[in-house]
Amino acid sequence: MELLWILVKILIVFGVVMLHVAYATYFERKVIGHMQVRMGPMRVGPHGLLQPIADGIKLFFKEDVIPTPADKQVFYAAPLICLISAVSSLAVIPFFEGFAIANINIGLLYIFALSSLASYGVVLSGWSSNSKYAFLGGLRSSAQVISYEIAMGLSLVGVMMMAGSLNLTDIVHAQMSSSFKIYLIPQFLGFFVFVVAMLAETNRTPFDLPEAETELVAGYFTEYSGMRFALFFLAEYIGMIIMSCIGVICFLGGWSGPFHVPGLPFFWFVIKVYLFIFFYYWVRATLPRYRYDQLMALGWKVLIPLALFNIVLTGTIKSISG
Amino acid sequence: MVQFLFFYFAIAVIGLGITIVNSRNPVHGVLLMLVLFFHMAGLYLLLNAEFLAAVQVIVYAGAILVLYLFVLFLVTLREEVRISPFIEKGYWMGFVIAIAMFITFIKGIQNFTLGEHGAYTIEKIGQLTHTKAMGEAIYTTYILPFEVAGLILLVAVVGGIALAKRERKGA
Numbered sequence: 093m094e095l096l097w098i099l100v101k102i103l104i105v106f107g108v109v110m111l112h113v114a115y116a117t118y119f120e121r122k123v124i125g126h127m128q129v130r131m132g133p134m135r136v137g138p139h140g141l142l143q144p145i146a147d148g149i150k151l152f153f154k155e156d157v158i159p160t161p162a163d164k165q166v167f168y169a170a171p172l173i174c175l176i177s178a179v180s181s182l183a184v185i186p187f188f189e190g191f192a193i194a195n196i197n198i199g200l201l202y203i204f205a206l207s208s209l210a211s212y213g214v215v216l217s218g219w220s221s222n223s224k225y226a227f228l229g230g231l232r233s234s235a236q237v238i239s240y241e242i243a244m245g246l247s248l249v250g251v252m253m254m255a256g257s258l259n260l261t262d263i264v265h266a267q268m269s270s271s272f273k274i275y276l277i278p279q280f281l282g283f284f285v286f287v288v289a290m291l292a293e294t295n296r297t298p299f300d301l302p303e304a305e306t307e308l309v310a311g312y313f314t315e316y317s318g319m320r321f322a323l324f325f326l327a328e329y330i331g332m333i334i335m336s337c338i339g340v341i342c343f344l345g346g347w348s349g350p351f352h353v354p355g356l357p358f359f360w361f362v363i364k365v366y367l368f369i370f371f372y373y374w375v376r377a378t379l380p381r382y383r384y385d386q387l388m389a390l391g392w393k394v395l396i397p398l399a400l401f402n403i404v405l406t407g408t409i410k411s412i413s414g
Numbered sequence: 415m416v417q418f419l420f421f422y423f424a425i426a427v428i429g430l431g432i433t434i435v436n437s438r439n440p441v442h443g444v445l446l447m448l449v450l451f452f453h454m455a456g457l458y459l460l461l462n463a464e465f466l467a468a469v470q471v472i473v474y475a476g477a478i479l480v481l482y483l484f485v486l487f488l489v490t491l492r493e494e495v496r497i498s499p500f501i502e503k504g505y506w507m508g509f510v511i512a513i514a515m516f517i518t519f520i521k522g523i524q525n526f527t528l529g530e531h532g533a534y535t536i537e538k539i540g541q542l543t544h545t546k547a548m549g550e551a552i553y554t555t556y557i558l559p560f561e562v563a564g565l566i567l568l569v570a571v572v573g574g575i576a577l578a579k580r581e582r583k584g585a
Contacts, residue, residue: 166445197543201468205455208476212448215483219441231487234480241476258545 101193105182113329114144120373127377154318159221162315166220171316171323174213177206178330185337186261188347188357199260200252203338204245207293210331211237214295214312217324221315229311232301232384239391240292240299246399247285250406251275251342264346274345278409281402283343285395287371290335292391294328296372298379299387336368337361416460423456440486444479451475462536465545 118133118140125132133140158167184199186192196202211234218230252258254275255266267275276283292299303311313324340346340361349360382390430450437443451474458467530536539547552560 163439163441166441169445196464198464198468198545201465201472205468205471205476208472208480209448211476211480212445212483215480216441216445219487227487231484234484238477238480245472 098193101191102183105187105193106179109179109182109330109333110326112333113326114148116329116333116369117147117325118144119369120376123370123373124377127374148322151322152319156318156320157315159223159315161222163220163222166216170213170217170220171313171320171327172213173216174210174327175323175330177209177213178327178334181206181334182330184260185334186264186341186346187361190261191357192261195259195261198258200248200258200263200338200342203334204241207331207334208237208241210327213324213327217316218312221312223315225308225310226312226314229303229308229314233295233312236292236295236299236301236387236391239388240289240395243285243391243395243399244289244293246396246403247282247289248338248342249399250279250282250402253403253406253410254278260341260346264341264348267345268348273348274343276343279343279402279406281398281405283339285399285402286339286343288390288395290339291372291375292387294331294335294372296332297376298382300381301384301387332369332372333365336365336372339368340364419456420460423453423460426450426453427457441483444483444486447479447482448475451479462539463544465548 121143122132122140133143136142136146158164181203183193184196184202186195192199214233214237215230218226218228218233221227251263254270255263257263257266267273270278272278291297295301295303301311303313308314313321316324344364345360347358347361349363353359427450430446430453434443434446434450437446451471454474455467455470458464458470534547534551542550
């Protein structure tokens with residue numbers, strides 16, 4: 093019976109997230125369109141509302157081209173690795189009080205572990221395509237993700253220290269009972285590092301070097317087409333949603349809000365996640381791409397020392413205040 | 415159920431290990447290694463060591479193996495590696511070493527006793543959570559070995575930087 097309930101929960105979460113992913117692409121095109129003083133998609137349905145469905149059908153029926161010199165097995169496996177690692181992260185995220193598919197003690201570490209797996213999909217897709225552009229994209233991505241994963245992990249250590257737990261539900265509870273209600277205020281340094289590392293981890297502008305259109309055609313997925321291309325696309329957007337969820341859970345107080353909304357326990361969670369996602373689009377429409385050496389310098393010389401300083405600071409304050 | 419899972423993980427780890435050693439394509443080898451690390455993490459989970467399981471994946475799969483992949487990309491290019499055996503006419507030496515290793519392992523296993531040892535019983539770890547129990551053990555009882563390990567790693571980092579950094583002219 094419990095197994096059945098878990099399966100139902102998996103189906104609910106998966107379905108809802110897939111729907112959100114579809115409309116996150118629509119939201120992105122609309123937001124960026126309006127920021128650039130144009131309308132965005134308008135043709136399919138009222139205000140282009142059916143655009144994501146049309147896109148999905150198009151991608152599904154497109155020819156699946158596989159380059160002759162590609163390493164077939166790895167070429168097939170790479171997009172699946174990306175997608176599976178992104179989707180499995182959803183399992184530990186508590187969307188509201190008492191609703192997580194698996195409420196495990198090492199929730200945060202589990203997400204780190206899976207996000208490190210996602211970089212394999214990118215690297216291997218670049219390698220297996222046997223194409224220069226894809227390969228360069230894969231190499232860039234592997235170096236970038238390793239560098240920024242360290243910064244991201246360290247930026248969340250402050251949160252772990254304050255909450256005294258790695259369990260995501262416990263982190264939210266600890267925030268509710270803390271004096272500021274959210275960790276954004278005492279952990280502002282950690283939050284800054286987290287937000288920058290979040291953009292880099294999901295390969296989004298201004299850190300989208302692995303898929304820089306002007307240099308690498310499309311980067312690591314240049315040789316992919318049809319449904320396999322769509323899998324990468326899905327993985328990227330689910331990755332964005334996951335990162336936003338972690339940000340909301342660790343810094344913005346999870347599902348808690350200024351007042352209770354009856355019947356919608358996930359109301360504040362969704363609002364906060366969409367704030368993060370809007371921030372992603374805002375940054376994309378505003379900032380130019382970093383150069384590769386700037387990216388590395390920022391990661392290693394600014395973010396990691398800042399995150400380390402934040403850990404020392406948090407530890408000192410915690411031991412003084414007892 | 416637990417026993418079934420244990421045997422699945424154990425057999426998969428051994429099988430994957432043999433496949434990795436025999437695979438001619440180094441990148442396929444790395445991919446299989448990734449699968450192997452996940453099975454190792456599964457074994458840790460069966461021991462209620464969830465912290466170790468997560469760290470196993472983060473450190474080995476997330477960092478070390480990616481660096482391996484990086485090196486492979488920069489050194490070899492897709493072709494299958496074919497090299498002559500390290501020792502041309504000495505297959506018997508391999509057998510001797512293998513048998514010696516086997517005897518060492520057998521002798522080592524004899525010292526292994528079943529059951530719980532020390533202050534950390536299963537109940538206590540379950541109560542504290544594995545992360546906390548491990549943190550306490552490392553930072554109190556085993557603080558010296560922990561710090562020594564940290565120092566060794568620091569030396570390795572400094573050495574790596576010293577090797578990688580080119581000397582500037584006039585400096």
